[in-house]
Amino acid sequence: MRNPSSSSGPGSSSSLASPPMMKQRQKGLPTPCCSKVGLKRGPWTPEEDEVLAKFVRKEGEGRWRTLPKRAGLLRCGKSCRLRWMNYLRPSIKRGPIAPDEEDLILRLHRLLGNRRWSLIAGRIPGRTDNEIKNYWNTHLSKKLISQGIDPRTHKPLISSSSTTGPDPPLPQGPKIQPPAATMPYRNPNPGANPSPPMPSLLQQTSGDQGGPGIHDDQDGFFGGLSLERDDGWRDSDGGFAALDLQGSRGGDDGGEDGGIDCCTDDVFSSFLDSLINDEFVLHNQQHNVYYNDNHNNSAKDRQIQSTDPVTSSEPGFGLGTLWESTFTSPVLGLDEEIHGPLVDHAGK
DNA sequence: AATGATCTCAACCGCCGTGCA
C-alpha cells in the first residue's frame, strides 16, 4: 500500500496537470465545484489533511461544496469529501483486508454485483467503497478467474462466456491463469439462467436470529425467502443483474442503503445479515471451509473453521467452495431454485 | 545496477437521485 505520506509529495505531476477539458454537462452549467480554476488537484499533503480533518471534526460533515472555502483549502468540495470519506474518517480501518472481510466481500458481491460497492462496504465496518472496489478489481477478480470463475457472474468462465456476452475488461490481468484443471467450481446446470437467485426484499419469512429453518434445500440460502417479483433483477441483456435497489444511488452516507421500496434500512440490513450468516453457517456445517488462495498459503491461509485439518488440503475446498455450493443444489437447478418452491411464497 | 513490465490504490470524473425554492 502506498504510504499516505509518500502520496503527498508536492509538485506531483498530477497536481500540476491541467484538468482535462470538461465535458459539456447534459443539464445546466458546470457547478462551482466543477470549475477547477485555481484549485489544487492530486495527492493530498499532510497539511491539507490536517486542515480538513480538523475542520470536519469541528464543523461536522456536510456542505462539502462550501467547505474548502470555509476551511481555507484550495480543493473542490468533492475532493474534500472523498478525502474525508476514504481516508481521514476516524472509523476507517487500515491495513490489509482480513480473511473474513474478504469472504464477506465475495459473498456480498455475488449477491449485489458490481454496482453496489457502497452497499458492500456498508456491511464491512471501517472499509470504504473505494477500497472494496479496488480490492475486488486487483485481487478478488483475478483470484476468481484463476479458478475459472467469471468474477462478474460468479459462474464458470466457460459457460458464462457464451451466455453473458463480452467479459468485462479485466483490470491489468495479464498473468491470469487459464481455468485450473482442478477447478473446484461445479455447476450442475451450466445452461441455466445465468442470473443468481434474487429474492424479494419485501418479505422475510423467518427471523434473522440465525435464520433457523430457512434452508429448504441444502445449499440455497434463499430458502424461506419469498420472491415478490420476477422481473427487475435481470440486466437488459439477460445477463447477471444485481439486486435492483431503487434509489440506491444518491442514498445516505456510503453505507446503509435506504432506497428499497417498501423496505426500511433495518429490514434490508437484517435481510443481508440473514443471507450472509445463513450461508456462512451453512457452509461451515457442511464443509471444512478454508480460505485458500491456492497459490500462496502459509501466512495467508486463513482457517475460518475446520474440524479436521486433514481435509483442509483436499482439492475443492479452496475459495471456490463457498460459491460452488451456492449454485449447487442437490435437487434443483438454478431456475428452479428461483422460480420453483419459492414461488409459492411469491404468489401473495 | 539498470531497465522495463506489472501491480496497487488514491484520486478524479461524469452521472444520477434527492431536496428545495
Place this chain on the structure above:
DNA sequence: TTGCACGGCGGTTGAGATCAT
C-alpha cells in the same frame, strides 16, 4: 412543474511501488 445545488456513486486513470529480466 421546473431548475438548480448538493451529496453520493461507480468507473477509470495514472503516479509510485514493486517485480522480473
